[in-house]
């Protein structure tokens with residue numbers, strides 16, 4: 001039996017559905033591409049997550065490193081105190097300095 005605490009340990013989020021690959025197994029293949037999240041919308045979402053007491057975010061894609069503002073988005077999360085992880089496909093290089 002799983003005990004529910006009412007608060008998830010993290011929120012998965014897709015800042016961009018764009019990807020530099022076209023894997024046959026991809027669950028995103030048939031989705032309509034939507035606009036990448038803006039910095040201001042992302043900031044509002046991080047504030048809500050923090051105020052709800054949710055400790056973390058898991059950033060996924062698409063390929064999240066293709067989002068042009070990813071360093072700024074990660075800086076925003078980092079400054080909020082919410083823990084963050086990024087899962088990419090490993091084919092696109094991006095350096096984020098702390």
Ligand code: SF4
Pocket residue numbers: 019020021022023025026027028061062063089
């Ligand atoms: S790398 Fe991931 S998001 Fe990109 S096409 Fe493959 S499965 Fe889909």
